[in-house]
Amino acid sequence: NLLLGYIVILILTIAPTESNLLGSRTIAAFAENAASHASGLEVNDSIVAINGRKVYLITDIQYELIKLKDGRADMTVIRDGERVELKNIQFDMTEYENGMRGIVFDMQFYGVQKTFGNVITYSFRWTCSIARQIFLSVVDLITGNIAVNQLSGPVGIISVISDAAK
Numbered sequence: 824n825l826l827l828g829y830i831v832i833l834i835l836t837i838a839p840t841e842s843n844l845l846g847s848r849t850i851a852a853f854a855e856n857a858a859s860h861a862s863g864l865e866v867n868d869s870i871v872a873i874n875g876r877k878v879y880l881i882t883d884i885q886y887e888l889i890k891l892k893d894g895r896a897d898m899t900v901i902r903d904g905e906r907v908e909l910k911n912i913q914f915d916m917t918e919y920e921n922g923m924r925g926i927v928f929d930m931q932f933y934g935v936q937k938t939f940g941n942v943i944t945y946s947f948r949w950t951c952s953i954a955r956q957i958f959l960s961v962v963d964l965i966t967g968n969i970a971v972n973q974l975s976g977p978v979g980i981i982s983v984i985s986d987a988a989k
Contacts, residue, residue, distance in 0.1 A: 825950070837937070840974040844934025845945045846881035858894075862913040862951055864930070865902060868924070872899035879948045888914065888926050891960050930978035971988065 836845065849869040853860040870878055873887035873896050888896065894916045898909045914926040935941055965970040 825954070828953070829946060829950045829971040831949045832895045836937075836942050836946045836949065842934055843937060844903040845937055845941055847935050848878060848881060848884060849933045850930050851933040852931045854927075856914045858915045858927070859929050861911045862911065864898070864900070864912055865897070868902050868907075870898055870900050871906070876877070880945070880952050882949065882956075883952055884930070884932075888928065891926050891965070892924075894926055 847869075848871065850864060850866055851884060852866060853864075868886055872878060873884065875897070878884050878887060891914065894914045895911050896914070898912050900907050900909060914929065916924050917927055918924050935945075959967065
C-alpha cells in the first residue's frame, strides 16, 4: 500500500502545475503587516522545526501551524547558514463561521524546479509526510489535542472550501 501511495504521489508531483515548481521550506515573502515577520521570521529563513517537531515539506509546515491554538509557535530556522531558535513567533488568528479559530497564513515560500532528483526526493518525502500526519492525527485525537467534532468527511471539506472561496 505504501508503494502504491508513493506511485500516486510521484504522478501528482510530475503532473504539470501553473508554476511547475515544487514547494520548499524557505520563506520568499510576507503579506503586508505580517505578524510572523514582525515577531522574528525573515525572508530566506528555511523552517526546519515547529514546536520541536521537524518539518520536511511545506505541507508539514501547514500541518503544524493549523494546530496552533493561540497563534504562537517556537520555530527553528536556518538563517544565513546558521541554525536559529525563534521563540513565540506570532500568527494572527481568524474565527470561522462555525466558531472554530485558525491562523492567518501570512507568508509565501520559494518554489524549486522539477528535476528528476527533486521529483523523486519530493515524492518520497511527501509520501512519508502523509503517513506521519495520519499517525500524528490519531495521536492528537487520542490525547485530546484535536476534538472529534473537528473531523470532517467529504461534505465537510467541500463546505470549508466553498466558505474559503467566498
